[in-house]
Amino acid sequence: GQNIDQPTEMTATEGAIVQINCTYQTSGFNGLFWYQQHAGEAPTFLSYNVLDGLEEKGRFSSFLSRSKGYSYLLLKELQMKDSASYLCAVRDSGAAGNKLTFGGGTRVLVKP
Amino acid sequence: KAGVTQTPRYLIKTRGQQVTLSCSPISGHRSVSWYQQTPGQGLQFLFEYFSETQRNKGNFPGRFSGRQFSNSRSEMNVSTLELGDSALYLCASSPGGDLSQPQHFGDGTRLSIL
Numbered sequence: 001g002q003n004i005d006q007p008t009e010m011t012a013t014e015g016a017i018v019q020i021n022c023t024y025q026t027s028g029f030n031g032l033f034w035y036q037q038h039a040g041e042a043p044t045f046l047s048y049n050v051l052d053g054l055e056e057k058g059r060f061s062s063f064l065s066r067s068k069g070y071s072y073l074l075l076k077e078l079q080m081k082d083s084a085s086y087l088c089a090v091r092d093s094g095a096a097g098n099k100l101t102f103g104g105g106t107r108v109l110v111k112p
Numbered sequence: 113k114a115g116v117t118q119t120p121r122y123l124i125k126t127r128g129q130q131v132t133l134s135c136s137p138i139s140g141h142r143s144v145s146w147y148q149q150t151p152g153q154g155l156q157f158l159f160e161y162f163s164e165t166q167r168n169k170g171n172f173p174g175r176f177s178g179r180q181f182s183n184s185r186s187e188m189n190v191s192t193l194e195l196g197d198s199a200l201y202l203c204a205s206s207p208g209g210d211l212s213q214p215q216h217f218g219d220g221t222r223l224s225i226l
Contacts, residue, residue: 033214042116042202043155045214087155091211098145098206098215099168102155 002026004103006088011109012078020073020086020106028093033100034062034073035087043087046073075108083110114139116205116218124224130191133221135203137184143167143208144186145215146178149200158201161186162208190223198225 003025012018024032031050035043047055049064049071061074075082085105092099117136125131137144145168146158157170161180178188184205190197200222204215 031211035217042217042219045216048212048214050212089155097162097167097208098143098160098204098211099157099170100145100215101157102147104154 002090002092002101004088004090004101006086006103006106008104009107009109011111014078014080014110014112016078018075018078018108020075020088020108022071022073022088022103024069024071024088024090024103026069026090026092026101029066029069029090030093031091032062032064032071033089033091034060034071035089036084037087037105038084046086078110080110080112083108116203116216118201118203118218118221120221121219122222122224124226125193126226127193127195129193130189131193131223133188133190133201133203133223135186135188135205135218137186137203137205138216141205141207141216142184143206143215144180144184145204145206146186146188147202147204148172149202149220150198155202158188193225195225197223199223 006022034046037043047062059076087105088103089100143162145160160168180186200220202220204217206215
């Protein structure tokens with residue numbers, strides 16, 4: 001089975017940096033995804049990591065360490081519109097396709 | 113390119129009834145996955161269909177079933193509805209062959225059981 005942990009809630013100030021951690025314990029690993037979900041809306045894809053290291057996409061970066069079962073999503077130059085839930089999801093290597101297990105999500109509140 | 117379309121957006125049913133939800137994936141996408149989202153349990157995987165075959169299944173009872181048509185559109189059926197089935201049901205599509213390609217979610221169907 002899979003177990004994915006991420007903090008429930010984080011608060012940060014506009015313009016600052018926030019790091020959202022995700023730890024996972026899985027029977028197999030075949031990729032980790034980060035999604036953003038605004039209240040009442042569909043999740044939208046942010047990043048994908050399958051190898052160790054940092055992936056950078058504009059203000060968002062994601063890091064993966066497979067040996068530690070650890071990932072983080074880094075949000076820089078925070079804007080008010082970044083207030084949302086951030087979901088970490090792991091794909092099981094034992095499954096042939098897209099079986100994703102999601103963490104509970106981290107709600108980020110950006111304050112002026 | 114049109115996104116993932118789910119219908120209906122809202123549904124109200126009573127216990128014991130059954131319901132069918134529909135999902136039209138992004139054009140060219142052959143994989144469709146279904147998820148249940150509730151405040152208590154978060155996003156939970158129901159099943160995935162690829163080329164009209166169920167490729168993966170989550171840990172939900174047999175009352176939850178699905179199918180996929182030759183045009184990749186998918187339906188999900190829940191029979192003998194229970195109060196605990198009240199949730200947002202999300203559908204996500206992806207090309208399916210290259211697993212590095214992310215899933216794209218629809219806006220969901222919000223199902224309320226009275």
